[in-house]
Amino acid sequence: MSEVKKFLYVNRKAPYGSIYALESLEVVLIGAAFDQDVTLAFLDDGVYQLVKGKNTEAIGMKNFSPTYSALGDYDVTKIYVEKESLEARGLTLGDLMDLKYEDEDDDWAEKDSIRVVSASEMADIMDTQDIVLSF
């Protein structure tokens, strides 16, 4: 078994209008399926990817919001959202999807995957990674 590396996927773009968000999500799921240690970061317009209650009917694109809820099944449990990016867009944690995972080491208790962190905390998180992929 090869060594597990720490992968950070940085998401900075709005979910629709470009392919970045969906591509990132697919790469995340593939990486997680290969047992890597996966962390997600959402900054700038990327925070819009996690906003709940989307309807994509009018733009004729598949709404891939429900797929974020599967991340917990893929053992992707660390989702960091930058506080400053949320505030600049008038958003709060309550505007985001309620993403959960089940903690295997804690009798499968449901826990929140999303954590809001400051820009300086985000920098520390990035600093601890082996590989950073930016979308």
Place this chain on the structure above:
Amino acid sequence: MAIEVNGKTYETDEEGYLANLNEWDEDVAKAMAEADGAELTDAHWEVINFLREYYDEYQIAPAVRVLTKAIGKKLGKEKGNSKYLYELFPYGPAKQACKYAGLPKPTGCV
């Protein structure tokens, strides 16, 4: 590519996965299984229906590890293991069962 079931033509991709999952019905699944020389039992249907529900909720076909864990949770531990699932779907539980369920190939499958 395409398959024909009960006189109706269904478009598929080059690996035999249904192009439009809304066209799926149980006869399509049976025809696909028959072409592989397999017969679908209640145990197969349990997994196929599970996959369709999973796709409906999350809009993806789960990777085999995720499928195994989720089946174990929903249908019981004796079913949530690779041995049980590979006996049902020898070509790979995620790939083969997803195909019969009319879903695209699982994300992360190569």
